[in-house]
Amino acid sequence: NAGVMQNPRHLVRRRGQEARLRCSPMKGHSHVYWYRQLPEEGLKFMVYLQKENIIDESGMPKERFSAEFPKEGPSILRIQQVVRGDSAAYFCASSPPSGGRYEQYFGPGTRLTVT
């Protein structure tokens, strides 16, 4: 059973460009969470999605950031007009249909560098 997959693993963007980060949850998992981690810090919750629904986006910046989890295909975290402060590691995690209350399975992360 493949784990959570994220791609790309590393992404370099110039200021003002768009970044698209993809996350494929574990097979059978229908809940996806996105977290951001700055160097030497803990992970910060961004958004929680189920298939075709955003359940909680309280951690997402109001502007430039969006997320989706379509019926088919991976979950996408999209950052428009990136700025240097967006440079971070972005992790997604998935959990089974019962929810991620007890355990979440994390992907390897996407390291975004904005130049």
Place this chain on the structure above:
Amino acid sequence: GQSLEQPSEVTAVEGAIVQINCTYQTSGFYGLSWYQQHDGGAPTFLSYNGLDGLEETGRFSSFLSRSDSYGYLLLQELQMKDSASYFCAVTLEWGKLIFGQGTELSVKP
């Protein structure tokens, strides 16, 4: 809002026992989780406490006291490979995790 406090660094020797404490302030608390992260890689789940008391999984144990808003992770028979960052995380509604800043554990020979 939510906040968690845990020590930033802990050092111990191989074979020893180490305890990493975590205090939290939050609303909508479901439980306390612990995750391990090596060198900025994927965090991996270690344990979850939804009720007061001790949970044991091999060399790792975790404790929770809801009334004190306090928990700890206990690592026994430390090995070099245990050198990593350890995060406590409060579990809220929907399974949303609010993480502490992490404790960097260094295991010395």
